[in-house]
Amino acid sequence: MACRRDFIWDIDNTNDTLKLAVRIIDLWFVETKDKYEQTKMIIMDENDTYKIHVLIRKKELKTWKLTLKENNTYMMHNFKIVNNEGQYKLCLHPYKLIFICVTVVIEQDLPNISLKAYEFINFTDILARTY
Known part of the structure; x- marks a missing residue:
């Protein structure tokens, strides 16, 4: 019997025991104001129109820095879910x-998750500057 998987579009702040099958489509390291390093990444699931921003803070960074690789697929679960607020939203x-x-986080071969996701914007939205 296959295990239950959640999708990114299902994520809300009511359940933090999500089990996501995802691909890391972007991964980078950032130095904070207090000179600590943290990791930021964008992940997507097999429905490649939905992406979400993920943050790994200093405490957990040592555990994951050498393990996580851009473009690889993983099963991930147990996160803290917070509102995506701020002036600049990555997703x-x-x-x-x-x-x-x-x-x-467990690395798995998940070929049904596409390698890249493109977000095309309608020309009317570009002209109206609503994108």
């Missing part, structure tokens, strides 16, 4: 995920 999803001490 349009209303929430973002934060790795915590009980986050589990």
Whole structure:
């Protein structure tokens, strides 16, 4: 029997025991104001129109820095879910995920998740500057 999987579009702040099958489509390291490094990434699932921002803070960074690779696919679960607020949003999803001490990540071959996702914008939205 296949295990239950959640999708990015299902994420809300009511369930933090999500089990996501995802591809990391963008991964980078950032130095914070207090000189600590953290990781930011964008992940997507097999429905490649939905993406979400993920943050790995200093405490959990040592655990995951050498493990996570851009373009690889993983099963991930147990996150802290927070509102996606701020002046610059990396994704349009209303929430973002934060790795915590009980986050589990297992690399798996998931060929049904496309390698790249493109977000095309209608010309009318570009002209109206509503994108």
